[in-house]
Amino acid sequence: MTVNALYPDYQGKVRDAESNFHGGRLLYVAWNRHLMFTNPFAYLVQPDMKFGDFVKTVMAPSFETHPDWAKIDWTKVTWHRKGESFAPDCSKTLKENGLAHKAAIQFSTPGLDGIGGLGI
Amino acid sequence: MRLLYIALQENEEALPIIDSIIEDNPSATVRRYPGMVRIEADGRITVKRATVEGRLMRDWDPQELHLHLISIAGNVHETDDEFTLHWGTAEEMEK
């Protein structure tokens, strides 16, 4: 829909265009059934970073305070994007994995259901 | 139930007003909270100048309600002699 304004063609400034992030881009990550982290995290990442490195060097410091993190069997982890399953290639870059600016991904760790198995 | 209410601060000066409202609206429910009284009714609540003046023993302008009012729900109808809360249109109310 268009915005009804006093002057014609009301246009907003895109505040978060990729070009505003000095070569980086945004990537959002949530860990399903682990609500000890109350919300998804937003990361500023370099598009040519390998997905595997992203997990190890960017995600780990955020999530490793959870006792389940160390127990994750990465071969069993499932990833989702826009409600569909997504199979990232750890040896490829974020860009090559199709993670454009402001992509949001979720991961599930079967068998690991948070503190006390309560999704926390 | 079409809930209407008026909430007033509970203080010395507001007490005669609160008591008058209770007297004039016998079917109303009175709820007391810390520092506050909430009077609830179905359909209509009236604050009458004459009743309040009777208790205060002085002239009282319904606009003095502003000094103690906390909240209301309902449409407001104000005259020199009454302050009324109601649901529905003004014409329905006047019936």
Next chain:
Amino acid sequence: MSTTKKLGLREKYRLMTRGLGWETTYQPMDKVFPYQSFEGIKIHDWDKWEDPFRLTMDAYWKYQAEKDRKLYAILDAFNQHNGHLNISDARYVNSIKLFLQGITLSEYNAHRGFVHLGRQFRGVGPRVASQMQALDEIRHAQTQIHALSHYNKYFSGFHGFQGMYDRLWYLSVPKSYFEDALTAGPFEFLTAISFSFEYVLTNLIFMPFMSGAAYNGDMATVTFGFSAQSDEARHMTMGLEVIKFMAEQDPDNIPIIQRWMDKWFWRGYRMLVLVAMMMDYMLPKKVMSWSEAWEMYFEQAGGALFEDLARYGFRMPKYADVSVKEKDRYSHEAWAALYHYGAAAGLHTWIPTSEEMEWMAEKYPNSFEQFYKPRLDYWDEQQKAGKRMYCASLPQLCQVCQIPAWFTEPDDPTQLCHRETEYKGETYHFCSDGCCDIFKGEPEKYIQARLPTHQIYQGNCGGASIEEVLKWSGIEVGHDNLDYLGSDDQKNWERWKHQTAVEKKIA
């Protein structure tokens, strides 16, 4: 000769207000009132406006001065007698820190909106009503600052409220809400603030919260709170009048207003999550739960209101049903998130005491012990083991309400709710269908949202480290933030209470 006496209240008031205005002829009315029509609202007869309360300026000055004299007498006594020592517990003070940080300058923003309308509305009746409300909003901002000025002298978290409002991440929630309304047209502003906020939602801030302040021994807050509420009754009446007036003017107005009601109900409801958290977690002595307050003030009172408005063709705001589904989790999700970001807040957070948890279990029998207590218990254990949870990763924010995406699916409180959409090749993320719909209604507006997380990453917030960003936001690191346990507030409070006890003994 005494003609005034013969005039009834209504006639006299008409003469004293709309009688003053005139149709301009040296300048066209459309140029004098340029903002009147672009929103699409059709007004045929401004005279049909019913004045909500008929206060002339002399009566206004008289009553308001009397209210303020009483208010300041109590504040003076409060200050002179160190009234802050009578509160239930120093944790309580954090609720009024949040109030000063988030609400006070929002009152000022509301003032600017109403003073703008007080000049720009074409009808004289609503213009005068807007002006009085503009004046009241100055009162609210100032009396809040004056009441909390004493607390500022003795507790952390108050001193930087002015700079925080423009900069601190969670305050972008109320800031963006008010800026959204202020940048809208005049009729939308009134629907947003006078109706959706003042009429439908402010009771949720003032009534339970102020009763809570009374119950927690905070005479300063309860006094300004109830005193401000006495103005709100006028504002609420105006809110309802605005809707009825627009609806009666033209049937074409109904769908426009309904869209605004939907938008602003959801916008306001999301902002109130901060109040939900204050009520359930930040008041050491509790008056009523968020869930009870929502039932009483929204489901019952709002229900009766929308039943009344049905005759114009209005229905309950969209997603009101979601708010009811969320009432058992609203405060718990918010407090958990704030606790988890406790290093980045301008106030202290803590794990509730076991008595408080019992109260919550009783008030939230279907949710607290199942979903929220175990998380608090785990954090409590960690804290006792010296590993207090302080999350350092920035949150994903909702493009519309700007709250971290901590809300869960309406039908599954264990699953985070996430919606996304594309607009002109860019992706946008939302916490709910409510916020997503608002975006889709006016995408060009919401693409401009200044989301704190993104601003930090763009380098606009004082630096790259959390410490630099906090400093830039007005937080004294190590004093205003972190857990209540071990805070300056806690230490001072215990010292003062000890001193008081000793002095009492000596006396």
Next chain:
Amino acid sequence: MIEIRTATIEPLRNTFDHVARVLGGDKPASRYLEGTLKLQSEANFNYQALWDKEHELYDPSRTAIEMADWYAFIDPRQFHYGSYTNARSRQQEAAESNFDFVEKRDLLRFVDDAARQKMARVLVPLRHYEWGANMNNSFIASFAYGSMLNIPATFHAMDRLGIAQYLTRIGLLLGGVETVDAGKDAWLNDPAWQGLRKVTEDLFVEKDWFEVFVAQNVVGDGLIYPLVYRHFVQDIGVQGSTVAMLTEFMSDWSDESSKWVDSVIRIAAAESEKNRQQLAIWYKKWKALTLAAVRPIATDLAGVSAETLQNIENALDARAKKLGLEIGGL
């Protein structure tokens, strides 16, 4: 309540950070300063207004006047809402008892018809001038940059509504609703009032709020108030004492509020030569227009001599000069 010796509990700080920065250190601050400084957002605005393409929501560029610090405008009255309503409430109490006194004793019956008509012809249409001043000050209040100007401008706007209402009551006392209606008709149609109405309406479409401030609060009021509430009321003679009672609010108000008006001009003019020039240009422009508009009211309706009007103009020029505006040079 627990009584405790204040000496034993030391405050950690005396005021808020932003107030301390203005005071140059952490010192106890007045309620005026704590309640007025920097309430307006200054940065990080989210959305472009649907009704204004050119400016930020709060934007100093809405006037040609430039200030390094928009919080330099200290109100000499130091009004915050509480002290403002208190002052006005005392004044309204006095006004109320004056109106009561006149009404109860029916004092206007001692005023002869000619004088009564003269009063009605001058005072009653002025309620619309006041309403215009209310609109102009509401405009100033909504676009002025910063809470230090916007708050007193709001008070000023409300004062004008109050004065318009007092003038309405005078109209009602003089001859009921008919007289009030006749006053409106004069404002709309009587040639003597058309100049002032045109100036008022022209101000409704001015874009620079500071220019409106100069035109309305300095020039307009600087001519109208002495003309009406000093000379006209006095010149009406013994019978004028009743009118003087009924207009006491206005003359007291003018004495008090012009201190604030003057301070705004003085501070803006002292800031820079550029400001001073700009203010002088506006002053001259609006004085010429307003003076021409006021002349028929003074001579045809109020019976004030050309000489008196010249004195009023001279006094206003002297005031403007004292505030830093170069009058002769432009």
